[in-house]
Amino acid sequence: MRINGRLLVPLALAVVLASAACGTEVPPAGQGGGVVATTLPNGQVPRSAQDMGPRRPSDEEIPVEADGTFVAAGGQGRVIGSGKRRVRYRVSVEKGIEWGDIPAWKPSEFAASIEQVLAAPNGWTTAAQHPVTNADVNLTRASWSFQRISSSSADVDVRLATPNTVDRLCGASGVDTEGVYSCRYGKTIMINLRRWLQGAPGYPVSMEEYYAGVINHEFGHFLGFDHMKCPGPGKPGPVMMTQTIDLGGCLPNVSPFTKNGQFISGPWEAS
Numbered sequence: 001m002r003i004n005g006r007l008l009v010p011l012a013l014a015v016v017l018a019s020a021a022c023g024t025e026v027p028p029a030g031q032g033g034g035v036v037a038t039t040l041p042n043g044q045v046p047r048s049a050q051d052m053g054p055r056r057p058s059d060e061e062i063p064v065e066a067d068g069t070f071v072a073a074g075g076q077g078r079v080i081g082s083g084k085r086r087v088r089y090r091v092s093v094e095k096g097i098e099w100g101d102i103p104a105w106k107p108s109e110f111a112a113s114i115e116q117v118l119a120a121p122n123g124w125t126t127a128a129q130h131p132v133t134n135a136d137v138n139l140t141r142a143s144w145s146f147q148r149i150s151s152s153s154a155d156v157d158v159r160l161a162t163p164n165t166v167d168r169l170c171g172a173s174g175v176d177t178e179g180v181y182s183c184r185y186g187k188t189i190m191i192n193l194r195r196w197l198q199g200a201p202g203y204p205v206s207m208e209e210y211y212a213g214v215i216n217h218e219f220g221h222f223l224g225f226d227h228m229k230c231p232g233p234g235k236p237g238p239v240m241m242t243q244t245i246d247l248g249g250c251l252p253n254v255s256p257f258t259k260n261g262q263f264i265s266g267p268w269e270a271s
Contacts, residue, residue: 056198056207057102063193064179065164067096072157073107077148080118081125087146087222089114090154094161094193102197110160111148117215118146122255124219130261136268137224144223156222158189158215166190182214184221191218200244205252213239213254220256231266238266 070092079086091111097104117123124144131141161169163179170177173185182192191214199210216239228238230248236258237243237250250266257263 059194061100061102062197063097063099063102063162066094066098066162068165068168069095070159070161071095071107072150073111073148074150076150077111077115079145079147080115081128081143081145083125083128083143083145085142085144087144087219088149088153088155089146090150090152090157091148092157092159094159094165097162097193105160105196113211114158114215115148117212118219120212120255122257122259123212123216124223124256126257126261127263130257130263132263134265137226139224142223154187156187156189156219158191158218160191160193160196163192163194166192182218184218187222189218189222191215203244203252205254209252209254213243216254216256227269228266229269236264238264241266 073091073093091107091114093105093107093110118125125146127143128145131143133140133142163177166177166182167179169188170183170185170190173183175183175185177183177190177192180192180194182195183190195210195214199205199207203210205213220240225240227242228240230237230241230250233249235250236253237247239254239256241248241250243250243252253264255264
């Protein structure tokens with residue numbers, strides 16, 4: 001997205017991926033990404049876990065607008081991780097989306113995919129064992145755990161919405177999502193339906209890895225992180241890097257931490 005005329009978060013699916021440090025090893029794109037399977041309330045496995053190669057609809061098939069109102073996933077999720085700051089999040093999907101031949105994403109499915117990302121190895125919960133300290137973002141031995149709730153008292157609301165709705169709501173906060181990107185403003189994370197269904201053209205990762213990248217990136221903004229630059233050619237890109245726009249010589253990476261617990265970072269880039 002663009003803020004004040006500058007590109008910001010591709011998450012929306014700008015996938016930002018972060019996780020590794022100089023010389024650390026990360027899985028090559030297309031070989032997992034650390035996402036683990038979870039189950040829906042009805043016992044089904046979410047789509048991203050059961051199908052490693054979901055069909056990517058064409059631009060003409062993508063719904064671009066809907067009601068602009070949202071329905072939240074019901075119930076309460078399990079506590080993910082043991083970090084000292086508990087982040088309570090709500091998951092919503094825009095109402096009135098005309099799915100056509102595209103299988104509809106229900107709030108429960110979207111919630112399961114997010115939980116899958118947050119519970120994966122090398123994600124933000126890794127900070128419980130490897131706390132993050134960074135004076136630039138006022139963090140001292142920070143660590144996080146997560147739990148989904150369905151009430152409006154959530155710390156952050158994660159919404160899956162059509163491109164026009166994302167543009168309108170993010171634009172009201174000064175963020176230009178250009179019909180494709182996602183954004184985070186205040187207590188809201190907007191995930192762009194176009195990228196959620198298609199991934200990012202030219203960005204060499206699976207859809208499952210894309211989901212991990214965009215969710216980790218946008219949650220990273222909520223946790224207080226700004227954008228980062230590539231730390232060096234051939235190194236894993238930080239999850240807070242706008243990797244879907246330009247890898248800058250870095251390797252695609254969708255996790256905040258390496259498998260040995262090192263936080264993947266690079267030079268800061270104001271968003």
